[in-house]
Amino acid sequence: xxxYDIAIIGTGPAGLEAALTAQARNRSLLLIGPDGLSPKISxxxxxxxxxxxxxxxxxxxxAAFLEHLxxxxxxxxxxxxxxxxxxxxxxxxxxxxxxxxYEAETLILATGLPLxxxxxxxxxxxxxxxxxxxxxxAALYRGKKTAVxxxxxxxxxxxxxxxxxxxxxxxxxxxxxxxxxxPAVKVIREKPVEIAGEKSARILKTDGGxxxxxxxxxxxxxxxxxxxxxxxxxxxxxxxxxxxxETNIPGCFAAGDITGxxxxxxxxxxxxxxxxxxxxxxxxxxxxx
Amino acid sequence: xxxxxxxxxxxxxxxxxxxxxxxxxxxxxxxKMIAPIxxxxxxxxxxxxxxxxxxxxxxxxxxxxxxxxxxxxLVILKNGEEAGREMGFKPEPLLRSILEGYLN
Numbered sequence: 001x002x003x004y005d006i007a008i009i010g011t012g013p014a015g016l017e018a019a020l021t022a023q024a025r026n027r028s029l030l031l032i033g034p035d036g037l038s039p040k041i042s043x044x045x046x047x048x049x050x051x052x053x054x055x056x057x058x059x060x061x062x063a064a065f066l067e068h069l070x071x072x073x074x075x076x077x078x079x080x081x082x083x084x085x086x087x088x089x090x091x092x093x094x095x096x097x098x099x100x101x102y103e104a105e106t107l108i109l110a111t112g113l114p115l116x117x118x119x120x121x122x123x124x125x126x127x128x129x130x131x132x133x134x135x136x137x138a139a140l141y142r143g144k145k146t147a148v149x150x151x152x153x154x155x156x157x158x159x160x161x162x163x164x165x166x167x168x169x170x171x172x173x174x175x176x177x178x179x180x181x182x183p184a185v186k187v188i189r190e191k192p193v194e195i196a197g198e199k200s201a202r203i204l205k206t207d208g209g210x211x212x213x214x215x216x217x218x219x220x221x222x223x224x225x226x227x228x229x230x231x232x233x234x235x236x237x238x239x240x241x242x243x244x245x246e247t248n249i250p251g252c253f254a255a256g257d258i259t260g261x262x263x264x265x266x267x268x269x270x271x272x273x274x275x276x277x278x279x280x281x282x283x284x285x286x287x288x289x
Numbered sequence: 290x291x292x293x294x295x296x297x298x299x300x301x302x303x304x305x306x307x308x309x310x311x312x313x314x315x316x317x318x319x320x321k322m323i324a325p326i327x328x329x330x331x332x333x334x335x336x337x338x339x340x341x342x343x344x345x346x347x348x349x350x351x352x353x354x355x356x357x358x359x360x361x362x363l364v365i366l367k368n369g370e371e372a373g374r375e376m377g378f379k380p381e382p383l384l385r386s387i388l389e390g391y392l393n
Contacts, residue, residue, distance in 0.1 A: 082318075083318060083319060083378070085319070085322040085378050085380075086380040087322065087325075087326075087380075087381075088326075088380070088381050092322055094318045097316070097318070098316055098317065098318045098321060101318070127358070127359035127362075127376035127377055128358050128359060128376075129358050131359065136317070136318055136319075137317075137359065139314065139316055139317075139346075140345075140358065140359070140360065199356060200356070200358055215358070230377055230378050230379055230380065230383075231379060231380040231382075231383045249380065
């Protein structure tokens with residue numbers, strides 16, 4: 001398997017600037033995230049304090065970013081990162097099943113603002129009936145009753161996949177618009193409020209009822225950083241970083257909103273730049289040894 | 290060395306004063322990633338901790354007996370009694386310090 005110098009997770013300003021800097025440093029890089037860039041960029045109304053782009057709208061900023069990437073010849077690898085493993089001398093990044101793995105010497109986390117709070121019971125039952133990845137854990141629920149809480153339409157595919165193995169799949173879409181799932185998937189338009197059980201998650205409580213289940217899959221756009229990468233040290237909900245954007249795990253850096261406020265585009269880009277330079281310096285020091 | 294056991298060989302785990310039993314599966318990403326770490330720790334802790342591994346698809350009874358719902362799950366046993374469990378992947382330094390905690 002090809003081992004990249006730097007894997008960058010996230011396609012907001014922090015991740016993109018990190019990629020441009022890594023490229024300028026002649027490092028092989030893997031940039032993973034939504035390939036149309038972070039959806040948050042287009043949603044911004046207007047940004048007034050980004051150097052060189054006075055009073056720019058979100059969509060215009062997105063277009064400028066994409067153009068810059070293209071001129072630099074940087075390609076985005078689409079997909080959502082489900083797990084990151086700190087293996088000591090390298091990192092493994094998993095985007096789906098066991099075959100969807102990438103390897104890199106260093107890592108830059110730039111996945112944006114972390115989720116503030118999960119559902120009551122979610123943390124307690126994670127790994128005991130609560131999972132964040134259907135393609136990873138579906139085989140454990142063969143012939144069982146499952147519930148899937150999907151926060152974006154792309155999770156419908158995960159529910160369909162699960163329905164091939166599980167006995168029952170209840171799908172709780174947390175977005176408006178049409179839902180297109182396989183006939184075996186039962187769609188319930190209710191809002192989950194709590195996960196309950198004793199030793200393991202057994203009941204999903206919603207604003208409309210209670211559902212007995214053997215497993216609950218919670219599929220959000222972002223996964224809390226310490227769940228995404230076990231062993232990562234947080235400060236509140238954010239990744240704890242030092243002045244070189246280094247985390248507690250050697251070779252792993254973080255940039256942008258994931259590191260805490262202020263939540264500003266220009267700050268995110270600046271941190272992405274620092275993180276990539278730090279990663280390049282880390283690689284240089286490692287190669288000297 | 291991490292010894293792969295079947296359901297019938299579970300007695301070997303109970304004979305160890307301190308044992309780590311890894312529930313895993315061939316299709317599981319985090320299991321694959323934690324395997325070399327366990328292998329390394331098993332060499333480091335040779336003679337002090339017995340390391341075992343079982344496949345949940347091959348040993349469904351054992352998995353059910355421990356109520357395994359997520360893999361990898363590491364069950365730590367002292368004299369055959371469960372003393373704790375760790376779920377999911379852990380980086381090597383963290384896992385080492387967790388297991389050392391059971392040694393003291």
